[in-house]
Amino acid sequence: MLTDWRAAAARFEAEVAKAVVGQERAIRLVTIAIFARGHVMLEGDVGVGKTTLLRAVARALGGAYERVEGTVDMMPTDLIYHTYLGPDGRPRVDPGPVLARAEDLSVFFFNEINRARPQVHALLLRLMAERSVQAFGRTYTFPNLQVFADRNRVEREETFELPAAARDRFLMEIGLEAPRDAAVRRTLVFDPRFHDTDALVGAVAEGVLDHARIGGIAAAIQHAVRAEPSIEAYVVALWDALVRPAEAGIRLPGLDTATLVQGGASPRGVAFLVRAARVRAWLEGRDWLVPEDVRAVFTEVMAHRVFLEPVHELQRGAIVPALCRAAFETVPAP
Amino acid sequence: MGARVPALLLAGLLAAPLALTAGTAAAQVRSVEVRSPRPFGIFLGDLVEAQVEILADPDFRLQRATLPQPGPVTYWLDLRAVAVDDVTVAGARRVRLRLTYQSFYAALDARTLEVPGFPLTLASEAATGLTTAAVQVPGWSLGVSPLREVQPQRREDPAEYLRPDGRGGRIDPGPDVAAAAGLGTLAGLAALALAHDRAWGPFRTRRGRPFATALRVLRRQRAGAEPDQAYRAALLALHRGLDQTAGRRVLADDLGDVLARHGAFRGQAEGLARFFEASRLAFFGGRLPAARAAWPLAEAEMLLTRLAAAERSA
Numbered sequence: 001m002l003t004d005w006r007a008a009a010a011r012f013e014a015e016v017a018k019a020v021v022g023q024e025r026a027i028r029l030v031t032i033a034i035f036a037r038g039h040v041m042l043e044g045d046v047g048v049g050k051t052t053l054l055r056a057v058a059r060a061l062g063g064a065y066e067r068v069e070g071t072v073d074m075m076p077t078d079l080i081y082h083t084y085l086g087p088d089g090r091p092r093v094d095p096g097p098v099l100a101r102a103e104d105l106s107v108f109f110f111n112e113i114n115r116a117r118p119q120v121h122a123l124l125l126r127l128m129a130e131r132s133v134q135a136f137g138r139t140y141t142f143p144n145l146q147v148f149a150d151r152n153r154v155e156r157e158e159t160f161e162l163p164a165a166a167r168d169r170f171l172m173e174i175g176l177e178a179p180r181d182a183a184v185r186r187t188l189v190f191d192p193r194f195h196d197t198d199a200l201v202g203a204v205a206e207g208v209l210d211h212a213r214i215g216g217i218a219a220a221i222q223h224a225v226r227a228e229p230s231i232e233a234y235v236v237a238l239w240d241a242l243v244r245p246a247e248a249g250i251r252l253p254g255l256d257t258a259t260l261v262q263g264g265a266s267p268r269g270v271a272f273l274v275r276a277a278r279v280r281a282w283l284e285g286r287d288w289l290v291p292e293d294v295r296a297v298f299t300e301v302m303a304h305r306v307f308l309e310p311v312h313e314l315q316r317g318a319i320v321p322a323l324c325r326a327a328f329e330t331v332p333a334p
Numbered sequence: 335m336g337a338r339v340p341a342l343l344l345a346g347l348l349a350a351p352l353a354l355t356a357g358t359a360a361a362q363v364r365s366v367e368v369r370s371p372r373p374f375g376i377f378l379g380d381l382v383e384a385q386v387e388i389l390a391d392p393d394f395r396l397q398r399a400t401l402p403q404p405g406p407v408t409y410w411l412d413l414r415a416v417a418v419d420d421v422t423v424a425g426a427r428r429v430r431l432r433l434t435y436q437s438f439y440a441a442l443d444a445r446t447l448e449v450p451g452f453p454l455t456l457a458s459e460a461a462t463g464l465t466t467a468a469v470q471v472p473g474w475s476l477g478v479s480p481l482r483e484v485q486p487q488r489r490e491d492p493a494e495y496l497r498p499d500g501r502g503g504r505i506d507p508g509p510d511v512a513a514a515a516g517l518g519t520l521a522g523l524a525a526l527a528l529a530h531d532r533a534w535g536p537f538r539t540r541r542g543r544p545f546a547t548a549l550r551v552l553r554r555q556r557a558g559a560e561p562d563q564a565y566r567a568a569l570l571a572l573h574r575g576l577d578q579t580a581g582r583r584v585l586a587d588d589l590g591d592v593l594a595r596h597g598a599f600r601g602q603a604e605g606l607a608r609f610f611e612a613s614r615l616a617f618f619g620g621r622l623p624a625a626r627a628a629w630p631l632a633e634a635e636m637l638l639t640r641l642a643a644a645e646r647s648a
Contacts, residue, residue, distance in 0.1 A: 230617040290618045292587045329582035334573065334617035 002224060002282065005217050009035065009283060012060050012208045019056035019200045020049050021187060022179025028283070029174050029300055030057055034146065034209075035279040037218045038171020038272060039128050041113070041304070042150040048178045050150045054109050055201045062207030063106025063144060066097045070116035072158050076123040080135045098127065099135055106144045106211040113149040114159040121166045124149075128169040144211050153317075164264070164307065171272050172300040218279075225278040226288040230334040234291055235277075238298070239270050241327040242306060250326045255312070255319065262307045269305040276301050291333040299324045362467045363456060364389040364426060374477030378440050381414065384449075386431040386471050394456040394467065396420050396429045402452050410439040411449065429456070431471075441478040449474050545641040548575035552638055556631065565626050568634045569613045575641070576606075586610035598644045605637040 009031055016027050026042075030053070033040045042050045058065040068079060082094045094100075098108065110116075110124065124147065127133055132141040149170070151159075167173075179185060188194050241248035242265050246258035277293040284293070303320045312319055369385045376382060388396075396418065404413050412435065419430040439447060451473040458465045489495060530537045548571040555567040576584045579599075580592045589610060593600050612629035616622045 226620065228618050228620045288619050290614055291585050295585065328585075332573070332577065332583055333585060334570065334613070 002217070002220060006283065006285065008209055015060045015204050015208050016053070016056045019204050020053045021194075022181055022184035023049065023053060023176065026053060026174050026176055029172060029297065032276050032279045032283065032297060033171050034061065034214060035218050035221060035282070036171060036272070036275045037146070037215060038276065039147040039149070039169060041167075041170045041173040042148065042176055043153055043173055044150075044176030045154060045178070046152050048176050050176050051109075051111065052197050052201065053176070054107075054148045054150070055197075056204045057148070058107040058109065059201055059204045059206055060208045061107060061146075061211050062209065063211035064101035064104045065107045065109065066101060066105060067109040067111060068097050070110060070112040070114065070120070072115060072117065074116050074120055076119050079120065079123060080133060095135070098133060099140055102140060103142060104144075105142050106146060108142075108145060108147050110147065110149040112151060114151040114162065117160055118163065121160070121162055125163075125166045125169060128166075143215060167304050168266055168268060170304065171276060172297070173304040174300050221282045222275060222278055224287055225281045227274065227278075228288065231289045231291065231294075234331065234333050235270065235274060235294060237331045238294065238327055239265060241331050242302060242323065245323060245326070248327070248330055250323070250330050252319070252322055252326060259309060260312060260319070260323070262309050264305045264307040265302060266305060269302060273298065273301045295328055298328070362391045362394055362458070362465070363469050364391070366469055366471060368472060368474050370474050370476070373446070373475060374444070374479070376437050376439075376476055376478045377481055378438065378478075380437055382435045382437060382476065384433045384435065384474065386429075386433065388429040388431075388454070388456070388469055388471075390427045390429070390456050390467065390469075391458070392422050392425060392427050393458045393460070394427050395458070397455045397457050397466070400453065400455040401431070402433075407435070407450065410437060410447070412436045412438065427456075437476065437478060439478045441480045442484050444477060444479040446475045446477045449476055542578065543642065543645050544575040544578035545638060545645045548572055549635070549638045549642050552631075552635055556635075561631075562622055562626075565622065565631055565634075566616065568631055569609070569616060572609060572634065572638060573613065575638070579645070586614060598647065599641060602637060602640055602644065605633075605640070609634065609637060 012034075013027050013031055016030070017024065020027065030040060034057075042054065044050055068074075078096060079098045080096045082096045084092055084094070086092045095102075098105070108127070113121075113124075116124075123133070127142070127145070128147050131143065131145050132139050134140075147170075179188070194200060237248075241250060243261060243263070245252075245260060246256075250257050252260070273294065274289075276297040277289055280293040280296050281287070281289050286293075299321055303324060306320055306323070307313075308316055308319060365388070367387045369387065371383060398418065401416055401418065402413055404415055407413050413433060414436050415432075415434040417432040419428075419432070421428055421430075435449065451471045454469040454471060456467045456469060458467075486495065529535055551571040552568045555564045555571070558564075573584070576592070579596060580588075584592055589603070589606055593603055593606070599606070608629050612625040615628070616625035619625075
């Protein structure tokens with residue numbers, strides 16, 4: 001069964017790649033997130049295809065798809081209720097975007113998440129952590145829900161940084177950049193196919209994966225992929241190196257690694273790391289973990305969980321990836 | 335001139351002092367006296383010391399802010415230094431100022447010049463308040479004289495008006511040369527120490543030979559340990575050798591990169607690929623026997639021997 005699903009995953013990746021070219025790594029990471037049942041944050045410049053990628057993923061994944069745009073004045077109730085005056089002039093209260101498709105909701109896409117206020121982040125936290133919300137006097141559960149969020153990293157005005165607890169709930173933060181390859185760039189700009197996003201996403205086959213069964217498959221993958229003691233020791237050593245880089249012997253130019261990292265890299269984060277690494281091993285056709293599986297997902301899963309001393313926080317975009325790289329160059333495997 | 339000053343001062347002090355009582359001084363100030371050295375025979379540039387002695391009621395103190403500041407006094411006279419000695423003696427307060435003046439008066443004939451006086455303030459601080467008493471130190475006179483006659487004898491060569499230069503002592507270069515040689519030696523030693531620390535020039539050490547070390551470890555392990563353990567140790571030794579060669583930890587997927595950077599080992603690409611396969615299987619796949627069967631210890635040793643040879647020739 002797992003083998004069939006691996007083939008389905010490959011088909012899924014191929015379908016998404018029809019709409020989004022030059023982003024093989026991002027597509028692979030999103031696929032891993034789907035089979036690890038984790039929420040994903042996409043980060044990148046304006047117009048690199050974050051939304052297109054997510055629309056293509058939602059279409060190929062099947063199931064209901066809802067999308068909201070974060071704004072400064074958005075309140076949690078805006079996600080849950082929709083109030084308006086009906087044609088007869090009477091006020092109406094209808095379920096909002098989160099509840100509209102009720103339990104069938106499989107992809108909830110939160111655009112520009114950092115524009116929303118902390119109240120909204122708190123609701124999202126509950127939605128992500130427990131896959132449920134309280135509304136209309138009862139609890140709605142979303143067993144297949146996967147939250148995708150994006151934020152652009154250019155603007156800082158009128159934005160609200162996500163609380164650490166909410167960021168920790170995201171399995172991955174995937175940085176999306178415009179492709180570097182000249183041929184791909186030319187295609188993106190000159191091929192009219194890429195100018196009409198709706199047509200582009202429309203070309204993606206619908207429902208390649210059966211979204212309702214992914215939960216079961218995800219659990220099966222976690223049980224099927226073995227981790228030997230040496231890989232366990234390796235992951236723990238990486239974790240230590242990330243939290244206490246100086247003791248692991250990591251030196252970064254221009255930085256004092258003894259006072260660099262304030263905290264973070266929670267046990268939940270490392271558990272997510274192993275979860276994602278197992279999915280990667282399964283996608284590669286192995287039923288045991290190797291260090292490469294961990295490395296393939298490490299930066300995306302761990303970088304946003306590391307908190308630097310405030311003085312370095314503004315440069316985290318450069319420091320944390322360098323720290324992750326240094327950890328892999330320092331920790332021996334096996 | 336400098337040596338003459340104390341003698342002059344002594345003579346002045348012994349000579350009948352000019353005792354003057356300041357008219358403005360209030361009842362609390364008992365007397366003001368200026369003692370100057372001999373009042374004549376002062377030449378251009380001479381230092382002249384004068385002593386001012388003020389006797390006042392015992393609870394009065396000099397307000398030091400009212401002291402004259404060293405600096406020009408008149409166009410021909412500078413005050414160079416002021417020293418104060420403020421003590422209680424026999425039921426009175428005695429304030430002694432030692433003033434050092436310097437005269438710049440280029441006199442054409444012997445004449446007497448007036449040194450201006452200056453005011454001072456004494457103050458008595460009691461619980462009821464502050465009582466001040468103004469003291470006017472009176473001026474005194476100084477007799478200045480020319481160094482030579484105004485119109486000297488006529489000479490043919492104007493240079494003859496000048497006195498010959500004094501003879502300077504000979505300077506012995508010995509100590510300086512010795513110091514220079516000593517410091518030069520020290521600098522050389524410091525440069526050697528720096529070169530050693532930075533591994534410059536002759537201190538550049540030869541690159542280590544990680545594969546040769548790994549081969550030694552493998553042979554030592556094979557002799558003693560139990561086969562499975564020896565096999566694991568051999569794989570680990572090869573891993574560490576590769577890590578050291580690459581300068582970072584090498585995973586199986588990095589092999590291509592490492593070989594591209596270290597061309598000397600390109601010939602061993604196939605052997606290394608098989609090594610990584612076996613290592614993965616042994617450490618992460620949990621199938622050590624299968625790994626040993628696929629890539630036995632003897633092959634590991636052969637690969638390491640070839641790698642060590644490539645390393646030597648690189």
